[in-house]
Amino acid sequence: MRGIILLGAPGSGKGTQAKKLTESLSIPQISTGDMLREAVRNDTGMGRKAKAFMDQGGLVPDEVVIGIVKERLQAKDCEKGFILDGFPRTIPQAQALDRVVKELGKEIGSVLSLEVDEEEIMERLSGRRSCAGCGAMYHVRFNPPKEEGRCDKCVGTLLQRDDDKEETIRTRLVNYKKSTEPLIEYYRGSGKVHAVKASGNIDTIFANITKLLQ
Numbered sequence: 001m002r003g004i005i006l007l008g009a010p011g012s013g014k015g016t017q018a019k020k021l022t023e024s025l026s027i028p029q030i031s032t033g034d035m036l037r038e039a040v041r042n043d044t045g046m047g048r049k050a051k052a053f054m055d056q057g058g059l060v061p062d063e064v065v066i067g068i069v070k071e072r073l074q075a076k077d078c079e080k081g082f083i084l085d086g087f088p089r090t091i092p093q094a095q096a097l098d099r100v101v102k103e104l105g106k107e108i109g110s111v112l113s114l115e116v117d118e119e120e121i122m123e124r125l126s127g128r129r130s131c132a133g134c135g136a137m138y139h140v141r142f143n144p145p146k147e148e149g150r151c152d153k154c155v156g157t158l159l160q161r162d163d164d165k166e167e168t169i170r171t172r173l174v175n176y177k178k179s180t181e182p183l184i185e186y187y188r189g190s191g192k193v194h195a196v197k198a199s200g201n202i203d204t205i206f207a208n209i210t211k212l213l214q
């Protein structure tokens with residue numbers, strides 16, 4: 001099995017769909033955002049460097065994220081495939097990924113571009129909550145937990161992300177348009193890009209993705 005890239009604006013559902021794909025395909029989700037947030041929580045050197053960029057809604061320098069992904073792709077659980085969620089995000093990252101994938105004898109099979117309009121993104125991100133314990137994702141309106149503030153799966157506390165403030169979301173969207181959207185064109189020539197309508201029911205979107213991957 002090969003690698004899958006999930007491209008899409010902040011809040012387009014990359015994390016939500018990656019978790020479902022991980023379960024159905026038994027291949028890992030590699031989320032650079034989650035890995036960076038973990039480094040911030042653990043107060044590592046990399047975490048301290050990344051935090052300033054993340055809090056502003058900016059992108060963390062390419063060499064930092066490229067290093068993380070290169071190391072992660074060498075782990076044993078990536079042998080059968082992997083889901084890249086939030087990487088690559090710039091042309092230099094995509095070029096580095098091409099090199100790393102080749103070096104490791106792997107291949108990118110599909111690039112899925114999740115498409116949602118901006119108004120919906122604001123609504124999604126301002127209501128997003130995630131579990132501090134297991135990382136499960138919720139939304140106060142669209143996907144609420146059974147008990148407010150508590151995870152259904154592990155009873156962990158549900159938290160709001162520091163960068164899910166209106167102003168920071170706007171900066172993340174600007175950076176997406178400027179640096180990440182051009183990747184759709186970058187990959188188009190390879191014939192691997194599929195546009196996915198990513199608004200509506202989460203399970204319906206997942207069913208469409210599953211069909212595209214077959």
Ligand code: AP5
Nearest residue numbers: 010011012013014015016032033054060086124128139142
């Ligand atoms: P990252 O964590 O990747 O954030 P992002 O790209 O802004 O995307 P999000 O995680 O906010 O959204 P998502 O698409 O995963 O949506 P989700 O499924 O959660 O990156 C964070 C930061 O880290 C960056 O700003 C940057 O600083 C740094 N970084 C990370 N990678 C980097 C890289 N490669 N290079 C440089 N810097 C990097 O869904 C959102 C909400 O909507 C949830 O509440 C969910 O329940 C809900 N929802 C999902 N689908 C639906 C639906 N169909 N209908 C209704 N609600 C839905």
Ligand code: MG
Nearest residue numbers: 014015016033
């Ligand atoms: Mg995410």
